[in-house]
Amino acid sequence: MHARAGIIHAAAHLFIGFVVILALIYGRAVLLPLALAAFLAFILTPIVSWLAQLRFPRPAAVAVVMAAFIALTLLASAVFSSQVLELTGSLSTYRNNISEKLRSFSGSSTHTIALKRAADAIDGLRHEFQAQIPKASPDDPIRVVVEKESAAGFSGILSALQSTLGPLEAMALTLLYASVLLTEHYDIVDRLVRLAGANYITESTAALYEAGSRISRLFLSQAVINSAFGLFIGIALWLLGIPNGPLWGMSVAVLRFIPWFGVVLGAGPPILLAAAITPHWELVYAVLGLFAGGEFVLSHVIEPRALGRHTGLSPLAVIAAASFWSVVWGPVGVVLSAPLTVALVVLGDYVPALKFLSLLLGDRAPLSPAQEYYRRLLSGDSAAAVERFEHTIEGRSPVDAADLMVLPALRLAANDYRDDRVSAAKAQELAETMEDFQDIILNAFTDERRETPPSSADRAPCVVLPAHGPVDRMAAFFTAFMLSHFSHARATAIRENSGMMALSSLKKEEPPETIDTILLVSVGGVAQTHMRLLARRAAADFPQSRILVCDWGDAPAEIEAERGLPERIVRCESLSQASRLLAYAYSARKSEPPAPATPPNAASAPVKRSVA
Numbered sequence: 001m002h003a004r005a006g007i008i009h010a011a012a013h014l015f016i017g018f019v020v021i022l023a024l025i026y027g028r029a030v031l032l033p034l035a036l037a038a039f040l041a042f043i044l045t046p047i048v049s050w051l052a053q054l055r056f057p058r059p060a061a062v063a064v065v066m067a068a069f070i071a072l073t074l075l076a077s078a079v080f081s082s083q084v085l086e087l088t089g090s091l092s093t094y095r096n097n098i099s100e101k102l103r104s105f106s107g108s109s110t111h112t113i114a115l116k117r118a119a120d121a122i123d124g125l126r127h128e129f130q131a132q133i134p135k136a137s138p139d140d141p142i143r144v145v146v147e148k149e150s151a152a153g154f155s156g157i158l159s160a161l162q163s164t165l166g167p168l169e170a171m172a173l174t175l176l177y178a179s180v181l182l183t184e185h186y187d188i189v190d191r192l193v194r195l196a197g198a199n200y201i202t203e204s205t206a207a208l209y210e211a212g213s214r215i216s217r218l219f220l221s222q223a224v225i226n227s228a229f230g231l232f233i234g235i236a237l238w239l240l241g242i243p244n245g246p247l248w249g250m251s252v253a254v255l256r257f258i259p260w261f262g263v264v265l266g267a268g269p270p271i272l273l274a275a276a277i278t279p280h281w282e283l284v285y286a287v288l289g290l291f292a293g294g295e296f297v298l299s300h301v302i303e304p305r306a307l308g309r310h311t312g313l314s315p316l317a318v319i320a321a322a323s324f325w326s327v328v329w330g331p332v333g334v335v336l337s338a339p340l341t342v343a344l345v346v347l348g349d350y351v352p353a354l355k356f357l358s359l360l361l362g363d364r365a366p367l368s369p370a371q372e373y374y375r376r377l378l379s380g381d382s383a384a385a386v387e388r389f390e391h392t393i394e395g396r397s398p399v400d401a402a403d404l405m406v407l408p409a410l411r412l413a414a415n416d417y418r419d420d421r422v423s424a425a426k427a428q429e430l431a432e433t434m435e436d437f438q439d440i441i442l443n444a445f446t447d448e449r450r451e452t453p454p455s456s457a458d459r460a461p462c463v464v465l466p467a468h469g470p471v472d473r474m475a476a477f478f479t480a481f482m483l484s485h486f487s488h489a490r491a492t493a494i495r496e497n498s499g500m501m502a503l504s505s506l507k508k509e510e511p512p513e514t515i516d517t518i519l520l521v522s523v524g525g526v527a528q529t530h531m532r533l534l535a536r537r538a539a540a541d542f543p544q545s546r547i548l549v550c551d552w553g554d555a556p557a558e559i560e561a562e563r564g565l566p567e568r569i570v571r572c573e574s575l576s577q578a579s580r581l582l583a584y585a586y587s588a589r590k591s592e593p594p595a596p597a598t599p600p601n602a603a604s605a606p607v608k609r610s611v612a
Helices: 004-024 028-053 058-105 111-131 154-184 185-196 199-240 244-253 261-277 283-305 314-352 352-359 369-378 382-392 398-418 424-444 469-486 497-511 528-541 576-592
Strands: 460-466 489-493 517-521 546-551 569-571
Touching: 004 314, 028 058, 028 154, 028 199, 028 314, 058 244, 058 352, 185 199, 185 283, 185 517, 185 576, 199 244, 199 261, 199 283, 244 261, 261 283, 283 460, 314 352, 314 460, 314 576, 352 497, 369 382, 369 424, 398 424, 398 469, 398 576, 424 497, 460 469, 469 489, 469 517, 469 576, 497 528, 517 528, 517 576, 528 546, 546 576
Parallel strands: 460 489, 460 517, 517 546, 546 569
Antiparallel strands: none
């Protein structure tokens, strides 16, 4: 029954998506100007709001901003048209230089053979087409077809006017939409909030204003950056002697709204023109270096500081969005693909039903560092796990990185093992992958990244006991590994047993006076009574040892100190805290006169917990 309901639900979603796509295609005449107007409104909203803060009435501020935008658009159109006409008239003068480039390209024997094969292939195709066309004999009658005269009169004039005024009509409709969106901004927001429901005014208002501010800031910053880059390209090309520099500057400013591919499309014509106006290659290299260097500085230096991040889209989303919107709305859809998709991603951040959009299209990490590390452990890829660990360790110590990523991943494994999603055999595979992971990071980290280990005589002897189950044994072995190599402790782990059996085996194998500290480690959410009983039993069996209770599960147990032993049972909230407590013991051993043998408890010496 549930499976059938799920199939019906999925089919309903597919049908709705199909209807939306059809509406986008067949409603292009109305929706495309509306999308352009919304894009324009997002860019101009901060300017209108700034004028409104200067005590301008909002309609007057909208009128001033729209008038300035129309004037700039007309000026840019006039410059663009004149540059295109000038370029068209001068193309014929570059024919000799292009021929010289082809001759220099075909100078080597390899290039000559390749060009000759291409020419022979084209010639062969031409002969093949001619052979397929039947030749007319002299006796064949000549057919005379009289075509009807094209429409004339009033209907022809209307057709000509429609083809001429179509773009102007779309532009006027876009400007009208943008003016209404800017003027009726608050009314439209109120209607959207009411549509979301009167009981959700706080949430919907916060979502709309945060989404609007993010998109407006992103689009306005992108428009300013692209315009400045287009101005720079136009001036630089003019200084290099490339004709029609303003044309290429405006082209790259518009095309750069297409992530990644926009600069490539904008750089193509100037590079070809540089190859046409001179018989040498130096100018081509200069133009290529200009675009490559400018885009590198812009995308890696200026944009990260101005925008904080890029478009917020994953690489796959950029390509898929450009392909989809080009099919739906043509070349204009390609330019609008990034803004429209960013709007969908922002919408998915606030609407739970559309959360999948931000997950599929956004550039945020789909998994947390711990989840990503755990997935690599499940796949048995220890090298990838090390790579993820090294990425997390940037700016942190190895112990802090383990608190942030490895121990939470082991908590996930413990939960899966408790819920029977991980079998005993799979847990053994996880343990083997963890061992490989530890061997790799031990060899990968340089001596500068680890603390200098003291001599064995000075290092605090420490034993790590797992509380319960195979995952706790993994956690205990990893804890002993980290403490031995990245702290002032000489740690060993009990791996064969856990809980009370581990304590019994430890009591048989080691004299109590030789153990300085016992760590009781659990990442599986062991019951409070079990951890309390285990801590009291360890304190009773090893009266001269300190007991560090390391319950790192999802719901850590509250361990109360045994009466009469307030400083021997200490609760550790993280591996870094345990490392610092052991470092205190090491410093106490070396101090003169000797410091107290026991470190302060959690109440007297609180240690800040690493926050993921």
